Amino acid sequence: MKRAEIISQLNEIFEDIIDEGPISLSDTNTANDVDGWDSLTNVQLIVAIEKIMNIRFTSEEIQSWKNVGEMVDCILTK
């Protein structure tokens, strides 16, 4: 899957889970940039990404991400 396709899929997942309107993620986005992206929502986001993309993360991977771009980098390795 290409980077742009992953971002597009992440937008859909974030919109569904956060449910506060359209979301347009970019590589530099962090939780502070997205309304509704808090620690509880983050669990739902990770579970949804793992289910929909049929991948698994480790807790070390998740804790290492500084922004959406690093999340995408990690997904590209799966």
Added chain:
Amino acid sequence: MDFQLNDFFKQQFVVTPEVYKHFQECSNDRNPLHTDEEFARAKGFPKKVMYGNILNAFVSYFIGECLPTKNVIIHSQEIAFKNPVYLNETLDFEAHVSGIYEAVNAIEFKYKFIKPDGKIAAKGLIQIGVLK
């Protein structure tokens, strides 16, 4: 993690008059479908229908009391009601671990409630977090 994929759990629940009464008091839902035999019959049911959300309370008991650890919190719970439940019916509850998300310490269960006649009363998904 205290869970493995496909771990299976089984439990029995009965919608006793006490359960019915307490749920009614707790919810304050006195809709006649749940309280008036004649109304229920007029709507095509043989007797008054038990509150579907009593089954959610049973799910709460399952998560809170029946798992191998007490370090749990419910993240989300989905239920689809398939067939009505009546007073004093015994329901077989079956659940299995359908997903493990170790990165965020989350577990997903698929579950169903089975009526005495073998029909599904309700089924759904529960996602829990395992507290550290």
